[in-house]
Amino acid sequence: MTAHRHAPHPSVPSEHLSSAEHWEQRYAEADAMWSGKVNATLAAVLADLAPGDAIDLGCGEGGDVLWLAEQGWRAHGLDISATAVGRAREEASARGLDGACFEAADLEVWQPVPDSADLVTASFFQSDVALERTDILRRAAAALRPGGHLVSVSHAAPPSWADHHRADMLGAREEVQQLALPGDAWEVLIAEDRPRTALGPDGTPGEHLDAVVVVRRR
Numbered sequence: 001m002t003a004h005r006h007a008p009h010p011s012v013p014s015e016h017l018s019s020a021e022h023w024e025q026r027y028a029e030a031d032a033m034w035s036g037k038v039n040a041t042l043a044a045v046l047a048d049l050a051p052g053d054a055i056d057l058g059c060g061e062g063g064d065v066l067w068l069a070e071q072g073w074r075a076h077g078l079d080i081s082a083t084a085v086g087r088a089r090e091e092a093s094a095r096g097l098d099g100a101c102f103e104a105a106d107l108e109v110w111q112p113v114p115d116s117a118d119l120v121t122a123s124f125f126q127s128d129v130a131l132e133r134t135d136i137l138r139r140a141a142a143a144l145r146p147g148g149h150l151v152s153v154s155h156a157a158p159p160s161w162a163d164h165h166r167a168d169m170l171g172a173r174e175e176v177q178q179l180a181l182p183g184d185a186w187e188v189l190i191a192e193d194r195p196r197t198a199l200g201p202d203g204t205p206g207e208h209l210d211a212v213v214v215v216r217r218r
Helices: 019-027 040-046 063-070 082-095 133-141 172-179
Strands: 053-057 074-079 100-104 117-123 144-155 186-199 205-217
Touching (some): 019 082, 040 063, 040 117, 040 144, 040 186, 053 133, 063 082, 063 117, 074 082, 133 144, 133 172, 172 186, 172 205
Parallel strands (some): 053 074, 053 117, 074 100
């Protein structure tokens, strides 16, 4: 499922469309939906980690995966939109990034290979159509090797200029509680709500609140 990386204009999902059809329709609206840049909070969190094998959930057009590959990671991006994946592949090819690969996949049914990754990332892995987000994150954690990290950056609240709070907007500590990863197997390294400055649609200064969660497999 595509991540809401830079809060595009909201659309009203049609009950007659599947999740894949909804996101294909969204991507058809523009040649590029996202900035193509890595999520800055994610980059800061990962700065001190040694590269290895990474999985990015809801990779969209691949900004985070491309950055990971540039840092030496072997990064695998997953997204339900074939259009988004196609754009990501084209950009990886244009940059000559052999370490970035992409796959169109419905994460609701995707099953990871156990002990196959050192890092699982999810940047604004939230959707305006049905998404079993917590179940997917918990399942994806099974892909991590001992010492591997699950890193989630998400919208904890609507932007300061809006009031459309959704059920999938959770604070970091609430997200940790919902993940319910057993403490004898997982260590919570970060669970923080971090404000981030932004401009509203009319150019007025405002703020986002990001929930940052980092857990490590013991």
